[in-house]
Amino acid sequence: MTPITEVEGRRLALSNLDKVIHPATGTTKGEILHYYATAAACLLPHLQGRPLSFLRYPDGPDGQLFFTKNPPPGTPAWVRTVPVPRTEDKGTRQVVVEDLASLMWAANLVVEFHTPQWRADAPAEADRLVLDLDPGAPATVVECCHVAVWLRERLAADGLEAYAKTSGAKGLHLYAALEPAPSERVSAYAKKLAVEAEAELAGLVVHRMTKALRPGKVFVDHSQNAAAKTTAAPYTLRARREPVVSTPVTWDEVEACGHPSQLAFRIEDLAPRLQRYGDLLAPLLDPDRAGVLP
Template sequence: MSQMTEVEGRRLALSNLDKVLYPTGFTKGELLHYYATTAPVLLPHLRDRPLSFLRYPDGAEGQHFFAKNVPPGTPDWVKTAVVPRSGAGESGRHVLVQDMPTLMWAANLVTEFHTPQWTADAPGQADRLVFDLDPGEPATIVECCAVARWLRERLEADGFEVFAKTSGSKGLHILVPLEPVSSRWTTSYAKGLAIEAERAMTGLVVHRMARQLRPGKVFVDWSQNTAAKTTAAPYTLRARGAPTVSTPVTWDEIEACADPGELAFEADDIAPRVADHGDLLDHLFDPGHARPLPSASG
């Protein structure tokens, strides 16, 4: 069953609103409500960035698949961008979520939103640096917080401002606004810092992805700075056992975290946090907070 609605002058068919998407009972209607009410802080993080969608139309416990190219049936008013691919001369066309109607159309597909570290008008020119801190059991986000504190100090020594959010899964994402620079340079710089972190916190950090190295340690994933990679966007829902959200957090919260539950946020937690804090990542959009990458000529 579909329900027709109008969003800022665009007519949309929103389907299966009563469908349960999460084992907790969270429905598709609640998912759409979450994205609609979070739009003022979510949209700036999506705008102008070619999106990849992680779709889970049969719910969080159903099949997941990445959709990068513009889906069939996309309305003609949805803006898109051509994105270079790794093959010589190859490209794809991705959706740009520029406004509320496009956000609600995309949310109706049941999606996580994933973005590159660059905008559509400058492919491969990163305007932010990202580290994905991923704990290997029995390590948790508590251990990620210890690594995040080290990375913050190290990045600040290079003149950067440093921000953080939960991944919405088990770990943390560290974000740094940059003066635009080639993703090749950001990837090299991030890898170097991940190796430094491993040396500084032997026994806690690994910089390589190999599964056998990761139990009880935090994998500092530097590779998401590669131009072809994407990262879960701030405020996106995640396809987990509950409607968890990739949530901006304060450094005070990271300093104080002694239990994983203290940095686990779900859809219902976001509106009160935004009311209290605003968008903790809004400095990412201000060029005055961006700094050049050390030793990078672009």
């Protein structure tokens, strides 16, 4: 029998709580839901107002994975949806998760949370820039950290303050808060930074996705600034064998990283980190901290 629970006055059916989702650690769906309830205070502000895409993995990372932007079948009427312009399909709607009840409903579907760099009330007007640093083996997050420090200084030269989080996979994501600017302009600026990084860090960085160029180097992916693209949200679990989380990190941690294990965080690591640091990405949510795109 599916247990029914009440969250902020909403009745939720939470299913298969004992089902193992992350096989390497035996992590169950119930433990995942507990994690999201624990992290909600820091996660929800980063989802606020942003239409969500879900990467669903209900049978774990070794099962079927499917990416969806449309509200899943059976979405409760009380879960907020917003119209989102898409060139191929006018009038599409996507889910927005802004409260604990909606978060627990979505987490019960077993999803990664992905957001665009803009809010639903201003489509294609980015209020942040993102650079996805993706290492090509044998490079690891250690090499990403070297590149991140260079990009932090380069962004600072343009008056933009960078913040870092692990991707929850192999690399790092860098963010900078912006006064809203057209996604096309942000994309062009991000590509310019990636090209500059390749020129300055010869042998370490590539700015093109071509796989043949990437072994041993860090791909600075600027494409996620495009209006149609999304990035894994802060604090989202990832569909990996272990329950790894896309985790904000300090610049001291980035600069000191000498082994990939130093920047790999699982759900059990997040509660003590949140207690110690709070939300390291909170400045991204402060309009007074937003920089002006050059």
